[in-house]
Amino acid sequence: MRHAGDRYAGCTLSHVTVLTESYEMFARAERVIPGGIFGTRSPRFSSFGDFPAFIRSARGSRITDVDGNEYIDFMCGFGPIVLGYNHLAVQEAVRGQEERGGSFTFPGDVTLELAETLVARWDWGDWVMFGKNGSDVTTLSTRIARAHTGRMKLLVAAGAYHGFDPWSVPGGQGVPPAHRSERDEFTWNDAGSVHACFDRNEGDVAAVMLCPIRHDAMHDIELPAAEFLAAVQQRAEAAGALLIVDDIRCGFRLHPSGASHLRFGLRPDLVCFGKAIGNGQPLSLLVGKEALRATAQSLYYTGTHFFAATPMAAALAVLRAYDGEGAYEAMQSAGAMLRDGILAAARRAGACVRFTGPATMPNLLFDDDPKLKRGRAFAAAAAQRGVIFHPRHNWFLSSAHTPEDIAQAVAVAEECFRLVVAGT
Numbered sequence: 001m002r003h004a005g006d007r008y009a010g011c012t013l014s015h016v017t018v019l020t021e022s023y024e025m026f027a028r029a030e031r032v033i034p035g036g037i038f039g040t041r042s043p044r045f046s047s048f049g050d051f052p053a054f055i056r057s058a059r060g061s062r063i064t065d066v067d068g069n070e071y072i073d074f075m076c077g078f079g080p081i082v083l084g085y086n087h088l089a090v091q092e093a094v095r096g097q098e099e100r101g102g103s104f105t106f107p108g109d110v111t112l113e114l115a116e117t118l119v120a121r122w123d124w125g126d127w128v129m130f131g132k133n134g135s136d137v138t139t140l141s142t143r144i145a146r147a148h149t150g151r152m153k154l155l156v157a158a159g160a161y162h163g164f165d166p167w168s169v170p171g172g173q174g175v176p177p178a179h180r181s182e183r184d185e186f187t188w189n190d191a192g193s194v195h196a197c198f199d200r201n202e203g204d205v206a207a208v209m210l211c212p213i214r215h216d217a218m219h220d221i222e223l224p225a226a227e228f229l230a231a232v233q234q235r236a237e238a239a240g241a242l243l244i245v246d247d248i249r250c251g252f253r254l255h256p257s258g259a260s261h262l263r264f265g266l267r268p269d270l271v272c273f274g275k276a277i278g279n280g281q282p283l284s285l286l287v288g289k290e291a292l293r294a295t296a297q298s299l300y301y302t303g304t305h306f307f308a309a310t311p312m313a314a315a316l317a318v319l320r321a322y323d324g325e326g327a328y329e330a331m332q333s334a335g336a337m338l339r340d341g342i343l344a345a346a347r348r349a350g351a352c353v354r355f356t357g358p359a360t361m362p363n364l365l366f367d368d369d370p371k372l373k374r375g376r377a378f379a380a381a382a383a384q385r386g387v388i389f390h391p392r393h394n395w396f397l398s399s400a401h402t403p404e405d406i407a408q409a410v411a412v413a414e415e416c417f418r419l420v421v422a423g424t
Contacts, residue, residue: 017069017384019052025066026053040078046390050380058085060400063388072405073388074338076396082252082276082331083321084400090279093317097310108309114316118287121319122259125271125287129296130306134248134274135163137286138209140301141270142167144288145207145242148295153201155208155241158185159216162209162246188214189222191231198235207242207270208232212250212260213358218372218392220365221357224264233266242269242292248284252276253360253396256328258319279318281311327399334401335359341410349417363394366420374420381416389413 026043030036036053037043043051052065061084063073076082083090097110115128131137142154154167162168166179184201187193198205210232214222236243245261245268253276254260261268269292274284282305288296321327336359346353352367366374372391379391387409389395 017052017067017386019049019065019067019069021066022053023049029053040393045392047376047380047383051383051388060084060086061398061402061405069386071383071386071388072401072409074395074397074401074409075388075390075393076398077280078393079249079275079396080278080280081396081398081400083279083318083325083327084398085280087279087317087321087400089321090281090314090317093313094281094310097313100309102310103305103308107307108312110309110312110316111307114312117316117319118285122257122287124259124262124267124289126290127288127293127296129286129288129301130312131274131284131286132282132303132305132311133163134246134272134284135165135168136303136306137272137274137284138163138244138246138248139165139167140286140299141242141244141272142207142209143299143301144270144286144292144296145244147299148292149206149241151204151206151241152182153204153206154183155197155201155205156183156185157188157210157214159188159219160209160211160214160246161216162211163248189225189228191225191227194228194231194235198239202239205236205239205241207244208236209244209246210266211246212254212264212266213361215249215357215361215363215394217394218365219363220354221361221363221394223358229264229266244268244270244272246272248272248274249394250361252322252328253331254358258322277318278311278314281314282308283311283315322399325399330399331360331397331401334399334403334406335362335397337403337406338362338397338401338409341406342413345410345414346417349414350421351417353417357394360397361394362397364389377423378413378416378420381419382412385412385415387412 026036043053054066055063056066057064061072062070064070118128119125146152166175167183169175184197186197245266247260250260251273252258255263259271270286270288272286277283277285339355339359339362342355354365355362357363369375375391379389382389
């Protein structure tokens with residue numbers, strides 16, 4: 001088994017983990033699952049041989065792999081874990097609902113309670129529809145936009161990810177070109193590009209879809225410029241097109257209400273939520289305005305598990321805990337501590353890095369590292385010391401990350417920065 005330490009001959013490494021069972025299981029998985037693990041959860045997406053392949057348990061800010069190694073996790077399940085793993089109140093809600101039943105022929109009563117709670121929470125939204133993954137509701141939002149306007153064209157920022165459905169999925173394998181022909185792209189934070197995109201699609205724009213921040217993988221996170229947002233908002237309104245905000249990744253981490261567009265003053269017609277709303281339970285939401293209710297009702301949209309009661313019970317518990325425990329403020333504090341600590345550690349170690357993005361969703365990239373060689377080495381060394389920092393995807397903070405967690409993670413980061421600097 002290859003470990004991060006193999007890359008640093010002559011350096012003294014501490015607390016190097018053993019991943020024997022993880023990669024024995026990965027080899028077994030390759031025989032029954034294409035690729036062993038597919039998508040972003042694969043260790044091939046991070047650092048193969050250094051990151052764990054399978055997790056056995058988790059609590060608070062920490063996960064434990066099948067070999068018994070414990071990690072402070074700064075990925076939070078790629079975003080869903082906003083209150084910490086195995087949060088007591090959420091798990092009690094899950095168990096209570098499961099005792100009554102998790103999936104019925106008709107919706108559980110908790111469905112209505114959650115819908116009413118959400119509409120009361122956000123005065124900019126009048127109705128809600130449910131899905132399981134972010135892709136369910138981002139795609140639903142495009143169907144509503146097209147049906148409502150009678151137009152087909154969708155405008156998105158180049159490089160943005162809005163799900164795995166054919167209209168959005170990166171790359172062309174298995175996707176007929178026609179599925180992506182009715183979309184056009186503008187450049188993030190370039191108001192002129194937005195105007196040009198609307199101009200060349202005049203009269204045919206159904207909607208523009210926008211993430212609150214630019215969080216493309218392998219790219220510095222960028223906050224939106226006021227001029228850019230104004231161009232998107234004004235041109236959409238002038239064209240009679242809908243503005244859709246994709247808040248799947250940012251929801252509940254950029255604004256205390258949970259709705260990130262309020263931080264930036266946007267006025268969307270539809271907002272897509274997922275990830276954090278269930279703290280690990282599979283649930284996504286589309287929240288819309290009254291003017292779109294009839295169109296939403298007219299569409300055929302269904303899924304066997306869309307009305308599963310357990311995730312909805314979890315979401316209600318998440319909302320209560322998020323507000324009652326000051327989760328937003330706790331994440332902001334932990335994220336600021338991590339940012340300051342990481343940047344100071346990098347300076348002390350002589351590592352040239354860029355630490356970008358909001359405190360609760362940061363991203364770390366090394367300067368002059370286009371192939372992420374140093375980034376992967378850093379993340380691999382950190383994983384071998386019990387901290388999960390992803391080399392190509394933004395990180396996530398939860399309210400369970402304590403000052404002690406942050407201090408330990410920063411100490412590991414400084415050691416790993418020194419190893420990378422010594423190895424370059």
